[in-house]
Amino acid sequence: MNTPELGKLQLSVLMAVATLDDEAYGLGVRREVSEVRGREYSVGAIYTTLSRLEEKGLLESWETPPRPERGGRSRRQYELTAAGRTALREARRVAARLWDLEPGVGPA
Amino acid sequence: MNTPELGKLQLSVLMAVATLDDEAYGLGVRREVSEVRGREYSVGAIYTTLSRLEEKGLLESWETPPRPERGGRSRRQYELTAAGRTALREARRVAARLWDLEPGVGPA
DNA sequence: CCCATTTGTTCTACGTTGTATAACCATGAA
DNA sequence: TTCATGGTTATACAACGTAGAACAAATGGG
Numbered sequence: 001m002n003t004p005e006l007g008k009l010q011l012s013v014l015m016a017v018a019t020l021d022d023e024a025y026g027l028g029v030r031r032e033v034s035e036v037r038g039r040e041y042s043v044g045a046i047y048t049t050l051s052r053l054e055e056k057g058l059l060e061s062w063e064t065p066p067r068p069e070r071g072g073r074s075r076r077q078y079e080l081t082a083a084g085r086t087a088l089r090e091a092r093r094v095a096a097r098l099w100d101l102e103p104g105v106g107p108a
Numbered sequence: 109m110n111t112p113e114l115g116k117l118q119l120s121v122l123m124a125v126a127t128l129d130d131e132a133y134g135l136g137v138r139r140e141v142s143e144v145r146g147r148e149y150s151v152g153a154i155y156t157t158l159s160r161l162e163e164k165g166l167l168e169s170w171e172t173p174p175r176p177e178r179g180g181r182s183r184r185q186y187e188l189t190a191a192g193r194t195a196l197r198e199a200r201r202v203a204a205r206l207w208d209l210e211p212g213v214g215p216a
Numbered sequence: 217c218c219c220a221t222t223t224g225t226t227c228t229a230c231g232t233t234g235t236a237t238a239a240c241c242a243t244g245a246a
Numbered sequence: 247t248t249c250a251t252g253g254t255t256a257t258a259c260a261a262c263g264t265a266g267a268a269c270a271a272a273t274g275g276g
Contacts (some may be wrong), residue, residue: 007233007262008116012206026254036206045235047254052233066243071251073242092207098120098144099203115233115262135224153264155225160262174272179222181271218276226269233262240255246248 003087004056011091012037013049017059017078018088025064025075026050050078058084111195112164119199120145121157125167125186126196133172133183134158158186166192 006014016032017024023032030046053059059078066074080088114122124140125132131140138154161167172183188196 005263008113009234015206027252037202041234042236043254044237044256048235048256049233051255067252069243069252070245071243071253073251073253075252076254094145095203095207098123099200113234117263133224149263150265151225152227152266156227157263159226175223177223177272178274179224179272181222181224183224219273220275221273223272224270227267229265231262231264234260236258236260238256238258241253243251243253245250 003083003090004058006087006091009033009041009045009049010053011088013046014053014058014080014084014088014091018080018085022077024078029078053084054078056083057081058087111191111198112166114195114199117141117149117153117157118161119196121154122161122166122188122192122196122199125158126188126193130185132186137186161192162186164191165189166195 012033013029016029016036020028020032026043026047029050030041030043033046034040050059050061054061058081060081061076061078064075064077066072120141121137124137124144128136128140134151134155137158138149138151141154142149158167158169162169166189167186168189169184169186172185174180174182
């Protein structure tokens, strides 16, 4: 199976997971994506995208134990699979050619 | 009305129109987009996208006179509107931040 | 002439993404 | 025991991506 093409939100979400490390869970991703894209995203937008990416095998997730703070329940934590990293590199390559930009460093 | 967000094909098509100048008609755009994205696009994909962009007011079009070559019939020629140029600049800005790349020159 | 061929556009249909809202769940504080 | 907080799931629909077939106009060769 060759690397799937990604929509723009999918891309942003994948990148967010790549950068966020232990903050890579639903609402954390939401904050990051909203910041990078310069507009607020609804929770639904983010969660649906996360699970679609997981279905495609670009992400994997697990439950964390509940957190000790006020209301801090358990989180669904995400992480890139090998396929996810490949897809990101690929997307970056395409973007660079598309925009005729220098590759730079970035999270991928 | 603030500048609309664009899908990835819409973006490629808009960019193609921006760069192609007098070759900015259906099949010309198709060639360009296919080359940049590294895969063949169907005619339907391109034409639908072109008209959606026109509906949004990012492109405008007109009929050219028939061309003198074999089978050369008239073309529907496209050109960016002011809103189209703005949308491209905007998209470029977002992409640069998203990928953390240097802005570069580009067609916009 | 007229028709096969070339260049080009429109129509139609459907799967995938984008996106919002509401509902639901768990936990600690009051 | 209820409420605010932090978190996730469910559901629904509009917009975008994409393909394929049908259609239209021009022209050169028999």
